[in-house]
Amino acid sequence: MTRLEDSPTDAGETMSVGEIIGAFLPPDVPLRFRAYDGSTFGPADSPLELEVVSPRALQYVVTAPGDLGLARAYLMGELVVHGVHPGSPHDLFAALEQVRKETATRPDARTLARIARSLGLESLHRPPVPEMEVAPGWQRYLKGLRRHSKERDSEVVSYHYDISNRFYELVLGPSMTYTCACYPEPGASLETAQENKYRLVFDKLRLQPGQRLLDVGCGWGQMVLYAARRGVHALGVTLSEQQAAWAQEQIAKEGLSHLAEVRLQDYRDVSESGFDAVSSIGMTEHIGQKQYPAYFGAMLARLRPGGLFLNHCITRRDNTDTSGAGQFINRYVFPDGELCGAGTVLGAIQDAGMPVLHEESLRPHYALTLRDWCANLTEHWEECVAEVGEPTARLWGLYMGACQYGFEDGRVELHHVLAVAPGGEELPLRPWWAA
Structure with a gap:
């Protein structure tokens, strides 16, 4: 293990950047750090090296400890990870996550005083944040809107989804689906797994030709298209202008306008009812827990008696964690996003008046889905950068890797x-979708 070079002997001396890093990390951390002042920390033979490019990297971390500071430093190019291609999100995040997880050592008061003296007062001033961060001005604007109001939800959805349909095509692949796939086997292609997911949802909802489906938060309309190709009258709604335009064009291209429709519309404004089935795929994360009663009540109101409802959503691993999604995710990816435990979601559906028939976890499938999205980003890195710029491409790499x-x-x-x-009517014995 390579420890710190030129370790000072006097407590009054300033510390090198390598020494400061070493004060917060255990001696056996499996990463090497190289700093702008020439100092290093960590094993010389490590396959991963984190380069601290300038004092600004430390300013980001000092002014926003945790994932937000590390993300800012990386996105602004002040923290460079060597040994990992920037389009290899999983390996990249694993490296940064290793730093965050290992930052458990708290220096003693004497060392902290030396660190403060070494960094100087300038380290307490936050440098400029990346442009794609939800800026304070926009946050103030959003605060003027009621959380999860129609207007605010529209702004938040547009922030995340209306960046570039071409970028999403490159990352998501031909399936153009931004939700968890269902892999018949680990080596199946992403397109096969996404098709299998839609089959599973379709079969669980017992859809038949001539019936009516409402798909809430329909994205680029792939569930709508899947159902319409099988003779189901399908309506999808989304708050993303680019998603709606892409889906409408695809519906017309396939000649399915007599069966399929995608609207730029808030789910609260859907006036039709009597649907045979309602699907909510990747929508609940945007709703907010306080809105669950109204949301699931609205889904029930859209169904005919005996109609089926399927909710597909990301959840926490327990029902006690009430913290947010994390500063990095909230500032850069999903403003206003909220995750709850599966039990909380299930209970809210029951409380809305819909008996629950079945529940299952697809957690391993989402890890595989993200694996394939990350691989697409890596494969199409240069084109992705040309489409949205390197900072946004790096952001997506970090986010998907996380x-x-x-x-x-x-x-x-x-x-x-x-x-x-x-x-x-009385339903057949379950599970009919696994027959």
Whole structure:
């Protein structure tokens, strides 16, 4: 193990950047750090090296400890990871996550005083944040809107989804689906797994030709298209202008306008009812827990008696964690996003008046889905950078790598909950979708 070079002997001396890093990390951390002042920390033979490019990297970390500071430093190019291609999100995030997890050592008061003296007062001033961060001005604007109001939800959805349909095509692949796939086997292609997911949802909802489906938060309309190709009248709604335009064009291209429709519309404004089935795929994460009663009540109101409802959403691994999604995710990816435990979601569906028929976790499938999205980003890195710029491409790499890491580690999960509107005919013995 290579420790710190030129370790000072006098407590009054300033510390090198390598020494400051070493004060917060254990001696056996499996990463090497190289700093702008020439100092290093960590094993010389490590395959991964984190380069601290300038004092600004330390300013980011000092002014925003945790994942937000590390993300800012990386996105602004002040923290460079060598040994990992910037389009290899999982390995990249694993390296940064290793730093965050290992930062457990708290220096003593004497060392902290030396660190403060070494960094100087300038380290307490936050440098400029990346442009794609939800800026304070926009936050103030959002604060003027009621959380999860129609206007605010529209702004937040547009922030995340209306960046570039071409970028999403490159990352998501031909399936153009931004939700968890269902892999018949680990080596199956992403397109096969996404098709299998839609088959599973379609079969769970017992859809038949001539019936009516409402898909809430429909994205680029792939569930709508899947159902319409099988003779189902399908309506999808989204708050993303680019998603709606892409889906409408695809519906017309396939000649399915007599069966399929995608609207730029808030789910609260859907006036039709009597649907045979409602699917909510990757939508609940945007709703907010306080809105669950109204949301699931609205889904019940859209169903005919005996109609089926399927909720597909990311959840926490328990029902006690009420913290947010993390500063990095909130500032850069999903403003206003909220995750709850699967039990909380299931209970809210029951409380809305829909008996739950079946529940299952697809957590390993989301890790595989993100693996394949990350691989697409790596393969199309140059084109992605040309489409949205390197900072945004790096952001997506970091974000998807973080999510893959979280699903592999079990910190987050993906659950299907199948429920029914009361008053319908007797259902066959379950599970009919596995026959």
